[in-house]
Amino acid sequence: MKLTYAELPELYRLYLQHPQVSIDSRRVPDGGLFIALRGRTDGNQYAAAALAAGAAYAIVDDPEVAAAGDDRYLLVEDGLKALQQLAGRHRAAFRMPVFAITGSNGKTTTKELIAAVMSQQYRVHATPGNYNNHIGLPLTILSMPPGTEFLILEMGANHRGEIAELCAIGRPTHGLITNIGTAHLEGFGGQEGIRLGKGELYDFLRTNGGVVFVNNDEPQLADMAQGMSRIIPYFSSEEPSLSVAGLEIKTLATHPNLRVAFFSEARELVETDTQLAGKHNLQNVKSAIAVGRYFKVPGAGICAALSGYRPANHRSQWLTHRGVTFYWDAYNANPSSVGAALSSFSADSAPSDSVVVLGEMLELGEAAPAAHRQVALQAGQVARTVLLVGREMAEVAREFDRPHFADSGQLAEWFWQQEWAGKKVFVKGSRGNRLERLLD
Numbered sequence: 001m002k003l004t005y006a007e008l009p010e011l012y013r014l015y016l017q018h019p020q021v022s023i024d025s026r027r028v029p030d031g032g033l034f035i036a037l038r039g040r041t042d043g044n045q046y047a048a049a050a051l052a053a054g055a056a057y058a059i060v061d062d063p064e065v066a067a068a069g070d071d072r073y074l075l076v077e078d079g080l081k082a083l084q085q086l087a088g089r090h091r092a093a094f095r096m097p098v099f100a101i102t103g104s105n106g107k108t109t110t111k112e113l114i115a116a117v118m119s120q121q122y123r124v125h126a127t128p129g130n131y132n133n134h135i136g137l138p139l140t141i142l143s144m145p146p147g148t149e150f151l152i153l154e155m156g157a158n159h160r161g162e163i164a165e166l167c168a169i170g171r172p173t174h175g176l177i178t179n180i181g182t183a184h185l186e187g188f189g190g191q192e193g194i195r196l197g198k199g200e201l202y203d204f205l206r207t208n209g210g211v212v213f214v215n216n217d218e219p220q221l222a223d224m225a226q227g228m229s230r231i232i233p234y235f236s237s238e239e240p241s242l243s244v245a246g247l248e249i250k251t252l253a254t255h256p257n258l259r260v261a262f263f264s265e266a267r268e269l270v271e272t273d274t275q276l277a278g279k280h281n282l283q284n285v286k287s288a289i290a291v292g293r294y295f296k297v298p299g300a301g302i303c304a305a306l307s308g309y310r311p312a313n314h315r316s317q318w319l320t321h322r323g324v325t326f327y328w329d330a331y332n333a334n335p336s337s338v339g340a341a342l343s344s345f346s347a348d349s350a351p352s353d354s355v356v357v358l359g360e361m362l363e364l365g366e367a368a369p370a371a372h373r374q375v376a377l378q379a380g381q382v383a384r385t386v387l388l389v390g391r392e393m394a395e396v397a398r399e400f401d402r403p404h405f406a407d408s409g410q411l412a413e414w415f416w417q418q419e420w421a422g423k424k425v426f427v428k429g430s431r432g433n434r435l436e437r438l439l440d
């Protein structure tokens with residue numbers, strides 16, 4: 001049997017007839033397209049199961065699988081590339097605003113806030129959860145419902161070149177960088193690598209006449225955007241006015257929750273509460289206001305969206321478990337986000353009443369030893385009791401004579417045998433620590 005490779009126009013025609021794409025045979029929608037990807041195992045081996053489960057077609061890149069004599073197999077050279085090309089082709093069919101968000105910290109929170117604000121006025125489709133990489137971004141585009149008026153794409157990266165690749169697929173018309181921090185230092189090869197890597201979003205918007213939203217309160221961003229022709233600046237101000245320099249946002253409170261004031265599109269000064277705490281979340285809130293105002297969401301709509309948003313999924317959450325109060329921020333960790341979260345927590349809890357649990361911070365490369373030492377020191381200023389978890393924390397635990405746990409399982413076992421009445425417990429660490437085992 002002679003096998004031929006399916007071309008993009010044919011794949012796209014099939015996608016338009018079967019617009020639900022899945023990379024998992026266990027979750028393939030009836031009549032959808034299955035695309036085989038290679039992870040730790042080879043997705044090609046699940047193509048038959050996908051068809052049996054109701055997939056209309058299976059896009060595979062293993063000729064032996066495609067040779068099975070079932071014309072519902074479509075052979076491509078590379079399943080991942082096919083997924084990305086399909087998404088790029090689909091994106092090219094639309095003229096709506098496509099808003100890209102990247103940065104070291106706060107991408108998901110900013111994306112959720114912008115989506116909430118923009119949904120007050122438009123039909124919005126946004127990256128689900130953290131689907132922000134070379135697989136998640138194409139899946140986001142291909143799952144866009146008909147009638148979408150505003151598409152929001154979160155873009156994550158752990159090395160240079162990735163944001164440029166994601167931009168080539170998503171072709172954003174607007175975008176923002178949340179900040180240049182210290183996440184994924186290892187893959188970016190240092191701070192300059194992070195600046196250049198995140199700056200690939202500005203490069204794309206610069207080359208393609210896009211609009212960039214710049215938070216002037218974040219170091220480096222205004223410099224990086226210099227020379228761009230379409231900049232929407234925003235910044236904090238004690239006395240907001242309707243200036244020409246940009247959108248001015250006043251912070252009325254940072255604790256227990258943020259409260260801010262700004263001039264709406266109708267030139268009225270409006271105030272809103274939020275359910276978010278800390279100066280880091282203030283940056284995320286400001287971005288959402290700037291975007292909403294630019295796209296003419298009324299002030300009341302912006303306020304309703306911001307006051308209704310509750311942080312979730314291990315990000316900046318106050319919660320109670322087995323009678324203990326937690327500041328639960330265990331989604332991820334790097335020196336800049338741990339620093340921001342600890343300062344936010346310390347405003348609400350005296351050192352004598354505070355316990356800090358820090359898991360190791362991953363993907364920091366050579367900077368890891370100094371970075372772990374730095375956050376452990378900061379934790380010691382915030383809380384009397386500091387518990388350290390993971391291999392990278394072992395050395396500093398010895399140096400500062402702090403309890404150390406090999407992993408979160410060991411921590412949980414010990415933790416729940418202690419008495420924590422009246423304490424507030426801060427928890428943060430990289431995803432790999434799975435600190436949520438403390439809540440089992």
Ligand SMILES: CC(=O)N[C@H]1[C@@H](OP(=O)(O)OP(=O)(O)OC[C@H]2O[C@@H](n3ccc(=O)[nH]c3=O)[C@H](O)[C@@H]2O)O[C@H](CO)[C@@H](O)[C@@H]1O[C@H](C)C(=O)N[C@@H](C)C(=O)N[C@H](CCC(=O)N[C@@H](CCC[C@@H](N)C(=O)O)C(=O)O)C(=O)O
Nearest residue numbers: 023024025039040041043046130131132133136156157158
């Ligand atoms: C390829 C894939 O789907 N991977 C997912 C898979 O991984 P695993 O290796 O375990 O796959 P398997 O070997 O089990 O299976 C291979 C494929 O076969 C499918 N399959 C399997 C069994 C079966 O019965 N039927 C099947 O069809 C299967 O679906 C596979 O396609 O499973 C893991 C556990 O669920 C997933 O975690 C893994 O997902 C990968 C990591 C992924 O990239 N998913 C994207 C959708 C995504 O966006 N994920 C985000 C996380 C994004 C992220 O980490 N962002 C970073 C920055 C990005 C850096 C970038 N360079 C990178 O490395 O990703 C950030 O800091 O934000 C998410 O899930 O939240």
Ligand SMILES: Nc1ncnc2c1ncn2[C@@H]1O[C@H](COP(=O)(O)OP(=O)(O)OP(=O)(O)O)[C@@H](O)[C@H]1O
Nearest residue numbers: 104105106107108109280283315316332337340341
């Ligand atoms: N603007 C910010 N500056 C510094 N730290 C922040 C900021 N926003 C959020 N954080 C911290 O980062 C954590 C993760 O937030 P969020 O998921 O929004 O970031 P992210 O950039 O999307 O991370 P990831 O890419 O890993 O999903 C929060 O729990 C908080 O500790």
Ligand SMILES: C[C@@H](N)C(=O)N[C@H](C)C(=O)O
Nearest residue numbers: 332333362363430431432
């Ligand atoms: C989980 C992924 N998005 C991430 O943020 N990884 C870093 C290394 C972390 O968990 O801190």
